[in-house]
Amino acid sequence: MNRAKWIWLVGLGLIYAGFWIWYGGNGDPLSEEEGLAMLAEVERVHGVKLEDTPEGSMSRNLRDMLPHDDGKEFYAVNLETRAEGPAALEVEADYAAIVMPLLLERGGHPVFVSERVGLMLGKYGGEVDRVAVVRYRSLRDLLDMIADEKMLEGNAFKTTSLAHTEVFITRPTITFVQVRLMVGMVLALIAIAGVAVIGSIQARRAHAATT
Structure with missing residues (x-):
């Protein structure tokens, strides 16, 4: 495989790696201090104190999730x-x-x-x-x-x-929704198509150079 094809494949690999990291889903848990600070910011933006919200409100339920x-x-x-x-x-x-x-x-x-x-x-x-x-x-x-x-x-x-x-x-125990897999498959198809296009372009250029 020549240099152009390797650059193409490595580039797509880096794109997928970047997507994998960005998509996340396995980060560090919130500390209680950070969580309370974020809830305080929610209160400030929406102008509603947590203690003034009714039972079952989003603020109260999210606070209970922090620990x-x-x-x-x-x-x-x-x-x-x-x-x-x-x-x-x-x-x-x-x-x-x-x-x-x-x-x-x-x-x-x-x-x-x-x-x-x-x-x-x-x-x-x-x-x-x-x-x-x-x-x-x-x-x-x-x-x-x-x-x-x-x-x-x-x-x-x-x-x-x-x-x-x-x-x-x-949190699902069984799911068929695999976003990372779907993105990977799409990029794999793009990679195959790209390699084929690069090969075709290079073949035409080589043929033109010999005629």
Whole structure:
């Protein structure tokens, strides 16, 4: 394999290594001091003291998570009930336009979004319109995102679009969502195609040089 092909393959390898490191999911856990400081920043940005929030609020639940943080990725399962009226649907896109960039720059992204079409078992699901599963790189990234001042506008849109939402945090025991594998396979296909293109270009140049 000649130099041009090696440069191509090494370059793609470095891109994948950089993606692997950035995508993370196995970082250092938050210390209690760092976690409380981040929660204090959330309070400052949103203008709400933790002690003034009701039982079950995000601030209280996240504070309870701090002693158990392991620095690893997790998935938030959102059970959403839409508000009534056309305005609710209109602002959903506005909310996504704010939140998606904040998620992506911190290694987070939606994994699964689905509309309810019926019930199989139980009654609670009848109150749920949509289920969304979102990957977060770490609790640190989640707190950092919530403390971003852009979330103030995002929360306003969310409040308008949803009548109620329940969110709980999970770590999968079985999953077929392998983002690193998918990115690796895409880069592998690009690598093969690139090597073929480089070989073809070099072959044409060699043929032209001999004629």
